[in-house]
Amino acid sequence: MTDSRVNLRQPWLAALLAFLLPGLGHWYQGRRFKAAIFSAGILILFGWGQVLGEGQATYSRLVLRTSADSPQFSAQPPVSKTSYGFWAQVLVGLPAFPALLQEARFNAIDKSVGVLDSEIRSDFVGALIETTRQGDLRTPVTGTLQLSPTRPEGSRTVQGELTVGTADGGTVSYRLGGEIQLGRAVFGSPRRSIECRLVDEAGNFLSARIEGTISRVFFNWYMAPLDSVELDRLHGSLSRQYDVAAVLTWIAGLLNLMAIWDAAQGPAYGYGDEDRGEGEGSGSGGGGSGGGDGDADAASVKA
Structure with missing residues (x-):
């Protein structure tokens, strides 16, 4: 009889791979069909959101305007706050990691502000x-x-x-x-x-x-941090299309969270479940037999 159980191999490694790239954890486990479904579905969803948002739907920080001057002319890192939507987007893994790299570059002192070093x-x-x-x-x-x-x-x-x-x-x-x-070299x-x-x-x-x-x-x-002026420009030029773009990237990240869980835990009948069930059944059966022998001994004593 064919064994339909799933060998999850190293669940923690599968979960890590699934986080880094949708479907990679399932591919590692040999679950190729699921790997293709998760990879294509999630990456297409995230990529389409990026296209609709003209490449600016994903960013980790929103720059705050603390004065009338544009933050682009600030050599020091401008004041910014976390983009809460990025918490969902980052679950897509590597496709969203450029935002973290851009945040690190953005938070460095920009010596190019007000200086021209080449033509x-x-x-x-x-x-x-x-x-x-x-x-x-x-x-x-x-x-x-x-x-x-x-x-x-x-x-x-x-x-x-x-x-x-x-x-x-x-x-x-x-x-x-x-x-x-x-203006600053790195800006959204x-x-x-x-x-x-x-x-x-x-x-x-x-x-x-x-x-x-x-x-x-x-x-x-x-994927660099942007300010409210640029965000207003995007909403003005793209209207609801920009909102749809952001939502698509959020959904992609949340879907990959489900894929990560599936790679770590597997289906309900995951590898080894049947063995545990059989062990429990044998234990209860053995207990029943033991109980029967005890009753028989008690009956013989009474006799």
């Missing part, structure tokens, strides 16, 4: 701000930004230009110079804040500056 070529989205007697005049601009430090080893002062398109299809270039304000936004002054051909400052954002490297924003 930048990026798209720019922001505003050209001219200071007049009536106040600041803001003109939205998009274009291409090129900046380089004034010293090869890096510096706070830069030189470069911003090229923007005009309504008639042409382009206009603005010279940039002076000290730069550059695909856009990095930047501010710089405009200068004339002789390098003299003009009463104008640019404020906006440039592209941030994927590795520096994926």
Whole structure:
């Protein structure tokens, strides 16, 4: 007769493997069908949540705004609080671990804030701000930004230009110079804040500056802590889609918790249960036989 019992092997190791990667613990136990079901179902659910959330549905910390200044310009780690949803997301295991790595990088002092150590070529989205007697005049601009430090080893002062398109299809270039304000390298936004002054051909400052954002490297924003402004932007651009994305990643983590339990405990008829049942049955049967012999002896004495 075929033995249908499940050999759980080392349950603690199976549970650990199931936590690190959905389905891996079941694969280790030889339960290949369940491994495929758990792996495909949970990873697809988590991955789809990440896609719907544009890669920003998972983060371990939410940065708090304690002043009017953007926390992107803070060299010291900004004040933040735990994202409680991450407690469910981290149960997916390795796919959610980049958030922990980004948290560690985020909590380090960022010496790159306000310092340009290499040339930048990026798209720019922001505003050209001219200071007049009536106040600041803001003109939205998009274009291409090129900046380089004034010293090869890096510096706070830069030189470069911003090229923007005009309504008639042409382009206009603005010279940039002076000290730069550059946001933190690691932050939960695909856009990095930047501010710089405009200068004339002789390098003299003009009463104008640019404020906006440039592209941030994927590795520096994926699953990194984000602030309430970026969270509001996501809710504004994605609406309920972002909420659905977050919920999908939470469900994926909670489902893997069930998979971890199944890898550790196995089904109700797990390996060895029948042996214990047979032992208990034999013990009770033996007790019954012993009781019968005792009654027989007592009867013979009475006789």
